[in-house]
Amino acid sequence: MNSFGFWLGIAVLFVIGLGFVWVIRGERYFGFLWWPYVMTLGAACIVGALFISNNWASALIGAAGASLIWGSTELKEQAVRGELGWYPFREKKIDPPFAKVIKKWRAPSL
């Protein structure tokens, strides 16, 4: 019996749950325009996970990276949820570097 997948599944559920929290909080204070940075960080985590020999660490970093990429695609919808009054809304956001350029790009939404 190999219990690695079972415990990893539970751990990843918490990683995904944490994703809900940072998407909500992150969008409230920083805004959805940070999505390219979050996506890049997620991709970097996945690439980094390839070079970690410990299975647990590699799997958790990889799953966290995937959760970051998913979260980056949720930021735009979360911004709309805030504007619709479903979540607390903060008008003043902390813009990312190159915000004007990012505004011209279509934010991903899956």
Place this chain on the structure above:
Amino acid sequence: MEINFVGLAAALATFFGVWWGHVSVRKIERETVHVWKPALIALALGVGLMSASFLSTNMALSAVFGILGMTLLFDALEIAVRQPRRIKHGHAPANPNNPRHAKILAEYPEATTVDLLNRDPRGRVYSAAELTALKENGK
């Protein structure tokens, strides 16, 4: 340095598990009259995948089965409980052709057929009047 594919496998299972779960929960709940049926199927598939993760000696496969199994178990909860709640609150569009959704539309004033999330952020909160107009006009 040796490449460890367990992390990549976990990442792919997490991303596609969440993505497909997100899309299929919305689609299935929208079309199904008796949500307990697909919820039960997701539950059974989730338990099956979790069992497969115990039986697999390959760490990457065990990771994929474990993660997909757990996301399917959560999808069962989403289909049966959380998505219908979103429909009742108007946080997801109701399907008037589905008798279960038609009943929700009749009983819950917040429920709507309009996908309110299908728009770009504009940087300020919608007023009550604007929200009413959005629901009425579908814009």
